[in-house]
Amino acid sequence: MANIQEVARRAGVSSATVSRVLNNTTAVSAKTKFKVEKAIEELEYEPSMLGRNLRNSESRLLLVLIHTFSNPYYSEIINGIEDYSIANDYNILLCETDSNPQREIIFLNMVKNKLADGIISMNPTVDLEKLKALNENHSIIMCSDYYEDVSIPYVAIDNELAAYKAVKHLIKLGNEKIAFINFDDNMAYARKRREGYERALNEFNLPIRDEWMCKTDGLDFQDGVQAMRKLLQLEERPTAVFAVSDTIAIGALKELNVKGIKIPEEIAVVGFDNIGFSNMTNPTLSTVSQPKYEMGYKAANMLIESIKGSKADSVIMDHELIIRESTLK
Amino acid sequence: MANIQEVARRAGVSSATVSRVLNNTTAVSAKTKFKVEKAIEELEYEPSMLGRNLRNSESRLLLVLIHTFSNPYYSEIINGIEDYSIANDYNILLCETDSNPQREIIFLNMVKNKLADGIISMNPTVDLEKLKALNENHSIIMCSDYYEDVSIPYVAIDNELAAYKAVKHLIKLGNEKIAFINFDDNMAYARKRREGYERALNEFNLPIRDEWMCKTDGLDFQDGVQAMRKLLQLEERPTAVFAVSDTIAIGALKELNVKGIKIPEEIAVVGFDNIGFSNMTNPTLSTVSQPKYEMGYKAANMLIESIKGSKADSVIMDHELIIRESTLK
DNA sequence: ATTAAAATTGTAATCGATTTCATGATTTTT
DNA sequence: AAAAATCATGAAATCGATTACAATTTTAAT
Numbered sequence: 001m002a003n004i005q006e007v008a009r010r011a012g013v014s015s016a017t018v019s020r021v022l023n024n025t026t027a028v029s030a031k032t033k034f035k036v037e038k039a040i041e042e043l044e045y046e047p048s049m050l051g052r053n054l055r056n057s058e059s060r061l062l063l064v065l066i067h068t069f070s071n072p073y074y075s076e077i078i079n080g081i082e083d084y085s086i087a088n089d090y091n092i093l094l095c096e097t098d099s100n101p102q103r104e105i106i107f108l109n110m111v112k113n114k115l116a117d118g119i120i121s122m123n124p125t126v127d128l129e130k131l132k133a134l135n136e137n138h139s140i141i142m143c144s145d146y147y148e149d150v151s152i153p154y155v156a157i158d159n160e161l162a163a164y165k166a167v168k169h170l171i172k173l174g175n176e177k178i179a180f181i182n183f184d185d186n187m188a189y190a191r192k193r194r195e196g197y198e199r200a201l202n203e204f205n206l207p208i209r210d211e212w213m214c215k216t217d218g219l220d221f222q223d224g225v226q227a228m229r230k231l232l233q234l235e236e237r238p239t240a241v242f243a244v245s246d247t248i249a250i251g252a253l254k255e256l257n258v259k260g261i262k263i264p265e266e267i268a269v270v271g272f273d274n275i276g277f278s279n280m281t282n283p284t285l286s287t288v289s290q291p292k293y294e295m296g297y298k299a300a301n302m303l304i305e306s307i308k309g310s311k312a313d314s315v316i317m318d319h320e321l322i323i324r325e326s327t328l329k
Numbered sequence: 330m331a332n333i334q335e336v337a338r339r340a341g342v343s344s345a346t347v348s349r350v351l352n353n354t355t356a357v358s359a360k361t362k363f364k365v366e367k368a369i370e371e372l373e374y375e376p377s378m379l380g381r382n383l384r385n386s387e388s389r390l391l392l393v394l395i396h397t398f399s400n401p402y403y404s405e406i407i408n409g410i411e412d413y414s415i416a417n418d419y420n421i422l423l424c425e426t427d428s429n430p431q432r433e434i435i436f437l438n439m440v441k442n443k444l445a446d447g448i449i450s451m452n453p454t455v456d457l458e459k460l461k462a463l464n465e466n467h468s469i470i471m472c473s474d475y476y477e478d479v480s481i482p483y484v485a486i487d488n489e490l491a492a493y494k495a496v497k498h499l500i501k502l503g504n505e506k507i508a509f510i511n512f513d514d515n516m517a518y519a520r521k522r523r524e525g526y527e528r529a530l531n532e533f534n535l536p537i538r539d540e541w542m543c544k545t546d547g548l549d550f551q552d553g554v555q556a557m558r559k560l561l562q563l564e565e566r567p568t569a570v571f572a573v574s575d576t577i578a579i580g581a582l583k584e585l586n587v588k589g590i591k592i593p594e595e596i597a598v599v600g601f602d603n604i605g606f607s608n609m610t611n612p613t614l615s616t617v618s619q620p621k622y623e624m625g626y627k628a629a630n631m632l633i634e635s636i637k638g639s640k641a642d643s644v645i646m647d648h649e650l651i652i653r654e655s656t657l658k
Numbered sequence: 659a660t661t662a663a664a665a666t667t668g669t670a671a672t673c674g675a676t677t678t679c680a681t682g683a684t685t686t687t688t
Numbered sequence: 689a690a691a692a693a694t695c696a697t698g699a700a701a702t703c704g705a706t707t708a709c710a711a712t713t714t715t716a717a718t
Contacts, residue, residue: 001466003674014698019676026677029696049442050388051674054379054703061422061444069407070605075398082425086432091439093390094423096411103415110420113378114704115390137330221609254609276399280550280583282611332704343668348706355707358666358714380704383673443674665714671707678701685694 002043004051011039022047053114061116062092062303063107065123069096071219071247072275073292074122077143080296081120088304090117099125111138118303120296121145121152124187139306143299144290145189146314153312155299157319159189162288163196163242165321166270169286170240171204173327175268179212179238181227181248183219193244193272212238216248224251232259239267240327246271246278246287253281253326269326283325291317331372333380340368351376382443390445391421391632392436394452398425400548400576401604402621403451406472409625410449417633419446428454440467447632449625450474450481453516468635472628473619474518475643482641484628486648488518491617492525492571494650495599498615499569500533502656504597508541508567510556510577512548522573522601541567545577553580561588568596569656575600575607575616582610582655598655612654620646 004022008015013032020026021036028036039045053059062085066074078094085092093116095107104123108130110116118139121131128147134140135152146154170178180197182190194213201208211234216223224243228251231238243249249271256263263269263283271278274289295317302312333351337344342361349355350365357365368374382388391414395403407423414421422445424436433452437459439445447468450460457476463469464481475483499507509526511519523542530537540563545552553572557580560567572578578600585592592598592612600607603618624646631641 004676005674015675016677016699017697020697023676026697027695032696046438046441048383048674049439049444050379050383050386051703052676054377054383054674054705055676057379057703059379069398069404070401072399072401078398078425086435091422091424091435093420095420096407106415106420109375110378112375115378221605250606250609254611257611276550277606277609280579280606280610282583282586333706334704344705345669345707346667349667352706355667356665361667377704380673381706383675383704384706386673659718661716661718663714663716665712667710667712669708669710671709673704673706676702679699681696681698683694683696685692687692688690 002045003048004045007036007039007043007045010043011035057114059115059117060090062090062300063110063116063119064092064094065104065107065119065121065126066094066096067099067123067125069094071245072277073245073247073273076292077122077296077299080293080298081143081300082296084297084300085304088300090300090304092300097123097125101127105130108134118307120299120303124184124189139303141299141303141306141312143295145187148188153302153306153314155295155302155315155317156189157290157295157317159192160196160199162272162319162321163193164200165196166272166286166288167197167200167242168203169321169323169327170242170268170270171200171206173240173264173268173329175240176206177212177236177238178206178240178242179214179231181214181216181224181231181241181243181252183216183223183244183248185215190244197242219245219247221247221251221254224248224253225255226251228252228255232261237267240264241267241269243269243271246273246275246285249285249287250277250281253283253285257282264325264327264329274322279324281326283328286324286327287322289320289322291319331374332377333374336365336368336372336374339372340364386443388444388446389419391419391629392439392445392448393421393423394433394436394448394450394455395423395425396428396452396454398423400574401606402574402576402602405621406451406625406628409622409627410472410629411625413626413629414633417629419629419633421629426452426454430456434459437463447636449628449632453513453518468632470628470632470635470641472624474516477517482631482635482643484624484631484644484646485518486619486624486646488521489525489528491601491648491650492522493529494525495601495615495617496526496529496571497532498650498652498656499571499597499599500529500535502569502593502597502658504569505535506541506565506567507535507569507571508543508560510543510545510553510560510570510572510581512545512552512573512577514544519573526571548574548576550576550580550583553577554584555580557581557584561590566596569593570596570598572598572600575602575604575614578614578616578655579606579610582612582614586611593654593656593658603651608653610655612657615653615656616651618649618651620648
């Protein structure tokens, strides 16, 4: 309630001195400091960030753009972002865009409007032109998704290699008919994973058949259920499925369970992301693990350095294939 | 980049007029309006929220406190909060406290510091004294959790009744030995659910045995796994389990599957919350559904009205018992 | 054509902090 | 004891908007 002027008046000093006590900038005599601190205490004064931010023209707020909170994949990344940010006196603002361009614009404008200092985008459906324009004068880092031919720095894994390894694992188990359930091929990560899938099949001279390339409408459990349902209706069923995300793979597992199909004997399944659930399914799900926490942590680090003025370089992190019951013979 | 003064200069008017065009407050002649809009366009001007907020002493930002993002229960509530907030020109800032009092204080201070206009707390472990103090002069709404004897308005369901119905359902199926896996009895919702559990047992003259009241260290899957493991070691095993959350119930299901125990024939399970994953488990999980989206929507509505100055009254919303395979004989 | 009323626009104060520059008070040096 | 250097503090400008009030212009009324 009280402002800096009232504190100054009560302490019998000027507001400049109060500010100095507040920020430990210039030396203030012990006696004055004591008076000021007493006044602050008595008035229960809390500095207004609005005044401070206006003057300093910074908000110490970071925006994190996500498509949806309901995908648990993001929560670990966010933990990493938060930990680094808080430790460096930044707070984060989580923004769910729902793939709605209007919402996206609101959030991007918050940076232009000085309400936030920078953006970590994990939002695959972002309006690329707007993002590029913003990137001219502001700090942006992409995390887990990215654009190959745009100069926005990113943190990601080698999606092509990870997918290649996952599919090769299925091949080594003796599978020759391997389906791929993908979501949106426009996303770099999705395209890369498809390329890895194709490379593995090509390397072993296995057919890439159109009806084994399934496209879903989203990344929800239900999308996996439906994709699997379609695959099961095919004349020639695959014996293994590689899904672009765990959520989809879990939906696929569910459908297989419902139909009484044995996993992995009849159909083996590999997912991607290693979300918490993937260890709770029946059978447990083989998947590709990304260092989610570290990716978030690093992204926040890159963003804050970039805000301070240094140029950030993209980073590729390690991944790991985790073999569980859904591919254990 | 450009500020309102530069726009004014370029348009040949005063900054006051630019502001009027920006906010549609007082009438501005068509000609002037055109000139100003042209200047805004040419300079790619975007108003600084910092200046605006300082002057208006509002941030149009709402804080949403959650313990952790990794519990999918919250994501639907957040969707409701977001939809209402965005529709009313507020943005929300999601704050994960991790039960860390220091983080909590940071977030509560954001309201004192005028960086945010109000709080929706879904944070069971919040420092109650601090929250009460803040509630004196600021707007706070509790959502899904609440404090009975504190004057902070809340949105919740009748937890006692819901638990009573869930346990009665288990009794009707013929179960007489019913265990309860709970987390933290200090939370109002947890206490209420325990009371409902006890009321149902008492009504049917069934024993409430201490070893069937399990306490976990958290709400993660793994906590459910461990609780179930303990219950299975008992000399006299329960034939049914009521869990305080779906995450715990899902962990319990997992452990039962691992041990080869038939659900629901040997042990029936009921959860609480109806998270998306509860329909993907094997068997699917019976649970209590809360109108999560609506609760969030209503909480945001109450908060914004409260910020505008009207007094909010607590709201109890409907719930529903959803019967799935884990209790289907 | 003159005057009153209405519409438009500008001036300047304001929100709450930080910071440069100037000044006065102390301390140190000679 | 006088001069120089250091330290502590205050006055006032500033960040970028909004708005009460005043001034000016336009329109309407006589």
